[in-house]
Amino acid sequence: MPKGGNVVTDTAGYDCDVLISADFVLASAPPEAGVSGHHVIEDAALAVSAGRVGTVGRRGELANLRAKRRLELGRSLVLPGLVNAHTHIAMTFLRGWADDLPLAEWLTQHIFVKERQLTAEIVELGALIGCAELIRTGCTAFADMYLFEDAVAAAADRAGLRCLLGEAIFAFATPASVSAEQAMDRVRGLAERFTGHSRLRVAVMPHSVYTTDDAILRSCLRLADELGLPLHLHVAETAREAEDCRRAHGKGPVAYCRDLGLLRPTTTLIHCVVPDEEELDMIAASGAHVAHNPRSNMKLASGVAPVPAMLRRGILPGLGTDGAASNNALNMFAEMNACALLHKGHSRDPTLCPAATVLDMATTGSAAALCWPELGRIFPGGPADLVALDLRSPNLLPLYSPFSHLAYAASGFEVRLSMADGRILYEDGAFTTLDIPQLCDEAEKLKQWVLKTV
Numbered sequence: 001m002p003k004g005g006n007v008v009t010d011t012a013g014y015d016c017d018v019l020i021s022a023d024f025v026l027a028s029a030p031p032e033a034g035v036s037g038h039h040v041i042e043d044a045a046l047a048v049s050a051g052r053v054g055t056v057g058r059r060g061e062l063a064n065l066r067a068k069r070r071l072e073l074g075r076s077l078v079l080p081g082l083v084n085a086h087t088h089i090a091m092t093f094l095r096g097w098a099d100d101l102p103l104a105e106w107l108t109q110h111i112f113v114k115e116r117q118l119t120a121e122i123v124e125l126g127a128l129i130g131c132a133e134l135i136r137t138g139c140t141a142f143a144d145m146y147l148f149e150d151a152v153a154a155a156a157d158r159a160g161l162r163c164l165l166g167e168a169i170f171a172f173a174t175p176a177s178v179s180a181e182q183a184m185d186r187v188r189g190l191a192e193r194f195t196g197h198s199r200l201r202v203a204v205m206p207h208s209v210y211t212t213d214d215a216i217l218r219s220c221l222r223l224a225d226e227l228g229l230p231l232h233l234h235v236a237e238t239a240r241e242a243e244d245c246r247r248a249h250g251k252g253p254v255a256y257c258r259d260l261g262l263l264r265p266t267t268t269l270i271h272c273v274v275p276d277e278e279e280l281d282m283i284a285a286s287g288a289h290v291a292h293n294p295r296s297n298m299k300l301a302s303g304v305a306p307v308p309a310m311l312r313r314g315i316l317p318g319l320g321t322d323g324a325a326s327n328n329a330l331n332m333f334a335e336m337n338a339c340a341l342l343h344k345g346h347s348r349d350p351t352l353c354p355a356a357t358v359l360d361m362a363t364t365g366s367a368a369a370l371c372w373p374e375l376g377r378i379f380p381g382g383p384a385d386l387v388a389l390d391l392r393s394p395n396l397l398p399l400y401s402p403f404s405h406l407a408y409a410a411s412g413f414e415v416r417l418s419m420a421d422g423r424i425l426y427e428d429g430a431f432t433t434l435d436i437p438q439l440c441d442e443a444e445k446l447k448q449w450v451l452k453t454v
């Protein structure tokens with residue numbers, strides 16, 4: 001399928017692989033148009049061939065296309081696959097293990113003790129469960145930071161999802177790497193392995209300012225430049241972190257990143273709960289991205305990121321779930337809902353973070369944070385990453401605005417179709433790439449591992 005999406009009849013006489021029709025499709029302009037929003041096409045259809053979207057239009061206009069398969073979805077809403085701008089997908093093994101605790105106690109006594117003994121096998125099992133949840137709840141791409149990221153790559157590849165892979169880089173030894181240098185070698189290995197892969201890409205992901213140092217962050221920047229990779233790191237997650245940074249470096253964590261040269265259009269700052277006004281200006285001026293994780297920030301009582309102030313400066317944050325230990329869902333619908341409600345309640349202003357903006361955050365905003373701007377939008381010639389929501393679900397009746405339902409009424413479990421790279425990953429109750437009964441058995445194995453690891 002050529003760019004531009006014109007239908008080309010193949011040698012077998014078909015015009016497309018799949019012709020999807022539905023009552024509503026949310027379509028967008030291509031990324032080069034510079035528009036982040038979506039528009040509704042009613043009584044719509046779209047053609048998919050070789051992993052790309054072809055023509056998008058009214059059902060009648062596409063009716064005569066010869067398709068290998070016709071998917072008549074009827075009372076459904078087709079939207080771009082949601083994009084999770086930040087997670088630690090493998091952490092499903094700690095879902096519900098330790099809740100309602102102070103951050104330091106939670107991290108040191110309940111999370112780190114398990115992670116110290118991590119293996120690639122545990123990471124892959126945890127990641128497979130996480131991938132299943134993403135597929136089930138309409139997410140087709142995610143940015144991931146964790147240890148043994150090659151095991152996450154294996155899980156994402158098996159699941160059929162798109163992933164921006166980031167081996168976490170720390171100043172100290174981890175079960176995956178004895179040093180930051182070794183972690184960076186793992187990044188190099190991943191980058192070599194996945195160059196040209198259609199669904200897996202690699203980023204440089206130093207964990208944070210407070211778990212690395214100047215020299216490591218400079219090395220990460222050099223590595224990102226050398227390999228042409230995006231860079232993601234946790235920044236300004238808590239007031240404590242900002243205070244410590246001011247004490248150590250005489251400036252807040254965002255300013256510290258700016259002075260190191262880290263703020264640029266290929267960098268994503270994860271969390272940004274406590275930047276000051278000046279730091280927000282720095283982010284806006286630099287073109288750096290933000291990954292907002294409202295549920296994790298609420299659960300860990302980190303605070304409320306100044307998203308309305310970001311939006312006023314022209315920063316459209318991406319939306320992420322963070323890991324299942326601090327959320328505890330990997331469900332982008334839950335995240336959209338939390339985002340749409342949190343900023344209204346917190347600011348006592350019901351006009352903030354309107355539904356359509358929150359959808360933009362979970363699609364085009366997150367795609368920008370992954371430095372993968374063609375994701376999160378349905379347009380002719382774009383990637384065939386899309387999901388369909390069953391509008392017959394009672395909680396979605398009646399329907400005035402698809403945007404409203406996506407942000408406020410849908411749970412994510414109305415998703416009836418998930419497709420990434422033109423391949424169907426989930427359809428009406430059936431996963432096509434993952435064996436759910438087997439994952440249930442493996443979840444039990446993970447639980448036993450957690451219980452016996454002290």
Ligand SMILES: [Zn+2]
Nearest residue numbers: 087234322323
């Ligand atoms: Zn995180």
